[in-house]
Structures are given as C-alpha cells and as structure tokens.
Amino acid sequence: MDSDLFFAAHPVFTLGEFAQAGDSGARAVSTAKTLLARQVDAGRIVRVRRGLYATVPPGVEPARAAVDPFLLASRLADDAVVAYHAALQFRGKAYSIWRRFHYVTSRPSRPLSFSGGEFVPVAVPAALRLDPGHEPEVEAVPHAGSMVRVTSLERTLVDVLGSPSRSGGWEEVWRSLEMVEFFDVDRVVEYAHRLGSAVTAARVGVFLQQHQKELMVDEQGLIALRAMRPRQPRYFDPERRRGRMLRDWNLIVPDDILERRWEEVA
Numbered sequence: 001m002d003s004d005l006f007f008a009a010h011p012v013f014t015l016g017e018f019a020q021a022g023d024s025g026a027r028a029v030s031t032a033k034t035l036l037a038r039q040v041d042a043g044r045i046v047r048v049r050r051g052l053y054a055t056v057p058p059g060v061e062p063a064r065a066a067v068d069p070f071l072l073a074s075r076l077a078d079d080a081v082v083a084y085h086a087a088l089q090f091r092g093k094a095y096s097i098w099r100r101f102h103y104v105t106s107r108p109s110r111p112l113s114f115s116g117g118e119f120v121p122v123a124v125p126a127a128l129r130l131d132p133g134h135e136p137e138v139e140a141v142p143h144a145g146s147m148v149r150v151t152s153l154e155r156t157l158v159d160v161l162g163s164p165s166r167s168g169g170w171e172e173v174w175r176s177l178e179m180v181e182f183f184d185v186d187r188v189v190e191y192a193h194r195l196g197s198a199v200t201a202a203r204v205g206v207f208l209q210q211h212q213k214e215l216m217v218d219e220q221g222l223i224a225l226r227a228m229r230p231r232q233p234r235y236f237d238p239e240r241r242r243g244r245m246l247r248d249w250n251l252i253v254p255d256d257i258l259e260r261r262w263e264e265v266a
Helices: 004-011 013-019 029-041 069-073 085-088 153-162 169-175 185-195 198-210 219-226 262-263
Strands: 011-014 045-049 052-055 100-104 112-114 117-123 138-143 146-151 244-246 251-253
Touching: 004 029, 004 169, 004 198, 011 013, 013 052, 029 045, 045 112, 045 185, 069 085, 069 100, 069 146, 085 100, 085 146, 085 169, 085 244, 117 169, 153 169, 153 198, 169 262, 185 198, 185 219, 198 219, 198 251
Parallel strands: 100 117
Antiparallel strands: 011 052, 045 052, 112 117, 138 146, 244 251
C-alpha cells in the first residue's frame, strides 16, 4: 500500500503494521524504520514512542496535532483494552471529562504523557489471567476510522466500583453510572463472579439495589451477588470510613454514599 494511503487509513499504527503494508508486500523492518523517520522529519507523522506512530492531518503542525486518546490508549499494547473511567468516557457516560486514560494489558508497559493526555497501564487482574487472550466483557467498537477495544458497560460497572481510585472517587463513579440506562445484570453477575472479589461484588450489589427500580434489576441478580459478599463485615470504602452497616452485604457504607449527599450541593 502507498504510504499516503496507509497513513490516511491508520490514524495510529505500529512499525510492524507499516512494515507489513509495503507496496510490493512486506518491507524489511529496517527499511520501514528509515521510511518512517523521513516521514517524521517531514511532519507527516509523529512518533508516540518506540514502534508506535500517529498520523498528522494535512495542514496541521506536528506539535499541534491532536491524537484521539481512546484510539491511542487501545494501541499502547497489542492487547490493550480501554477501561475504568476511560471506558465510561468513551461511551459518553462519564460525569466529568478526564485527561487520564487507563487501559488494561498483560504486557509490561509504562505510563505515557502525550498530546495533553496521561495514559496509565493497569495489569490484567489475577483472576482473569487464567485464560490468556480471552478477557471477558471486552468489545471492539468502531471509532475514529479504526477499532477500539473497550470494556463493556457491564464489566465497567464492576471495575469502577472495584477500583474507585482509577475512576474519580465515589461521587464521580455514582454520577457516571447513573447515566447508564441499562445493565445486563446476568453479565454483571458472571463477571463479578469471575473476578472473585467479595468486596467488589457487594459494592455492585449496593449500587444495583439502590437503583433497582430505575435499572429494572430483578431480585435474582441481587441474590446472586449477595451470595458472593464477604463472610465478615468489611468497609465499603478503601479508606475505612465509618458508616452504616448493611447486613445484607456485610459492608459498612459511608452515609454520604448511601444518601448521595453530593446531590444536596449540586
């Protein structure tokens, strides 16, 4: 494929992809590196980091080129999956706009600052490493002329409740999840069970029970989550804030979460 045609069709691409797309078949990697270096010098593309490049739109200065952050996050590892708050933001369900984008990967990876964004890798949870290459609740979604691998809303619900520090804190998590009109609770339960965190499953139960009417959550889903709750009382909040004991879930939940007190100052 002609280089200009390749760049037009690949807003973000790897050295390997460019090498495989030569005019007469695959190029040698050394040849591909030389060609890409010339294109970087010409301002046609920018180097994101070793082996990864982004196309600069015609007429735009390389220093001012904006790279789609979700597309970039999904290419920072060959198995990268946009997750946590970034997954909510990708789907238009985030209460606040962030410039920090988490992605899940099983590959060694370092944080990256690029084009005004911060890209943070998160290791695949231990319980999901048993079946490499088959992470549950991952969807490939067309976006910005390419495809983005992103966690489903069902997985994202569980993930953000399991890791509020990667999701903006409890108010941001609650307000964002309240923007979602529907969850397939069977899929939520299945993923929570596979993840294997009793506290996370109970947090999910608290949220769904609090929004049972709006989300049309049937009792069977709550029963299934309740079966995964901690055996002994645990704190809902990682900072061990005091609150009300919900015996159905064996969780001590802060009053501001139960009563959604942030709505009082909205």
